[in-house]
Amino acid sequence: MTGELTARVGFKDTIPTAFGYIGIGIAFGIIGQSNHLSVLEIILMSLITYAGSAQFVIVSMAALHANILSIVLSVFLVNSRMILMSTVIAPYMKKESLLRNVWIGTLLTDETFALSMNKLNYTDHRLSYSWFNSANLTAYLTWFAASGIGGALGNLITNPEQFGLGFALVAMFIGLLYLQIITDKTIRLGIQLGVVGFVAVVMYLGLAVIPENILLLIAALLGCTFGVTLKHVLR
The missing domain is CATH 4.10.860 (DNA Excision Repair, Uvrb; Chain A)
Structure with missing residues (x-):
């Protein structure tokens, strides 16, 4: 990771994290398929909801025939941490327009947030819209593509729990925590x-x-x- 804040560098910085998205996305697609979601439904959920942990919650609660209000409330609570993350990012985007800030916040994830916090250690505590937008879009496109592939492969794995795919999300968060600890020297x-x-x-x-x-x-x-x-x- 360098101190550059261009779109090209944003894409490059996100590539290691994108491999994590591939694993988690495929795991979600397989679990979605095992819970009788079509590949199209899996892809649409990843494009519209775009929240790994929340998507796992939706699939598991839908499988238990939970009512829609319970699902919406659970997803809100799971993703409410994004409010805290957005308030941390906001000061670094204060020179950008409201529309750009909304766009960055819309595609913000745990992974791109952690990546941006690491980036601050190399840029004298500065972030740019170009870098952040590139990082967010790279993660977004990787996520929906990986979940679609997982959905297509779902028919080949009838019992995803036996492979521990449900732990994939936890494993990625542990990795992000480790990277944050070893890179933040402040x-x-x-x-x-x-x-x-x-x-x-x-x-x-x-x-x-x-x-x-x-x-x-x-x-x-x-x-x-x-x-x-x-x-x-x-x-």
Whole structure:
């Protein structure tokens, strides 16, 4: 990764992450096919919903014949973390038009957010619309293509759970967390590990009393607060 912020570099920076999209997208397509979605329905969901974790939730809840209100609410809660991520990105896009900001926010994902946070370490804390748009579009196109391929291959795998495909999304998040920790030199390693440990404890204890979708948002807010406090105390 370099300090350039052009569209070409945005595409290049996203390629390693795109391989993760390929694995997760194929896994989603296979799971969607095993739950009786057509290839067209899988592709349309990836194009319109475009949210890996939320798409897994939709498929699993639809298979259990959950009502539409429950599905919509669950998807909102799962994706509510994007509100927090967008507020972090917004200051770096304040010179861009409202339309451009909406477009960047629409295609923002966990992966492109993490990628942009890593990019800040090389650009003197600057981001550009060209770089971000290129990264988002590369991820978007890779995701829907991979999920379509997974849907087409779905008939060949009747029991995707036996291959652990449901864990693919978790594995990718672990990889992104690792990359964020090793590349961000502005925050001490001890502080980063402390925040990770704090969030892990909150999630572990909270799962006993709070629905996981709501707990995810609570843990994110508490983790941010704990991290900022720890940074000021130990600076």
